[in-house]
Amino acid sequence: MEPFSSHTGRTVVLRRSNVDTDQIIPAEFGKRISRHGLSDALFARWRKDPAFILNSKEHEGATVLIADTNFGTGSSREQAVWALREWGFAVVVSTRFGDIFHRNALRNGLLAVVLPDEAVASLMDRAEADPAFEISVDLTKCEVAAGQDRWSFSIDERARWLLLNGLDTIEVTLRDAADIADYERSRPSWLPEIPRGSGSTQARAGTR
Template sequence: MTEDSRIEGRAAALRIENLDTDQIMPKQFLRGIDKSGLEEGLLYDLRFDAQGQVRPDFVLNRRERAGVSILVAGANFGCGSSREHAVWGLQQFGIRAVAATSFAEIFYSNAMGNRLLLVTLPPQMIAQLMADADDTSANAVTIDVAAQTLRSRSVQASFELLPRHRRMFLEGLDVIGLSLTYQKQIDAFARDHWARQPWLRDVAASTMQRLRQPRP
């Protein structure tokens, strides 16, 4: 088990439907060649005005919301282009889970593959969670990944996870780490493949070697 098997933190309500990945992580923050510094760009045009000044009325800019780790969001969260930076930015900002009625398919895959937990709940429960989140004196949320349950002041809910996603969270694996747990099977498949079709092994390297040989 890892610490990701249980997520506890304060929640904030983000009442925006169809929030797309360009809004979550604007294109000007995609210039780097690594994942660092993306928390600065998260929801930039919502957090800052055209002059780069903080918007004090935006929920994540309020002092009492500092350290929020769970978002309760509108429907179709993460729609738009397939940019994994949106997931990385949320995580670097400190967000560990997002609850909503629905998520864009590609964003869902990117998030779960990076162990940003997405919880899908019915509209009535999301509305109750948002109401709980608005009360800063009682906006704590506990998510038990092993039991697949979420609890707040007025919500006790169960949610579904694919078995592989549940395993990844409980064992602290990303998609590459999950693939590597099958290393023995991968090696066995490769040995069998080359034994049955040896002429295909290193065919690209053999072809390049022949092409480099001087012509008579």
């Protein structure tokens, strides 16, 4: 992932509360395992309506989604985050997120920011009044700015560190690849191991 320290972008408002992951990306797209090529699936059912906000030409290129409360509830579906990222969103702002969606977002490079009700209401009104309305999000300061207004937000410190450094949990592990390899080479041969290349998950005792 690319490091995330700050972002300024145009906004688009989704005035629908309790949007679940099946609405963000319908279940029929859940079989896709790639993080790429999912933009066509984002809000696929709703986008059949020409009046749906993401079909608006004036909102093309918006990178900040201002969502109503309880965004991303429902099942764990990382594709929901991938689709939002593929569409071009770098930040989602709401008063409340589904817990699993919130964790998935932060782990996959999408900054999900929780702000107070009055802050989100103000941002929604201003964004709807002006399609060119922009907000700035500074992850180093944990602050959202719009014009002269400023709001602080909280974020899990490990998630913040991962975003600032452009790392996911696998990449963090791979930073210790040399130490892991040294351990594997020194590991006693009589300990159980998983056969390599067999696809089996059953441990067996064997020589190395």
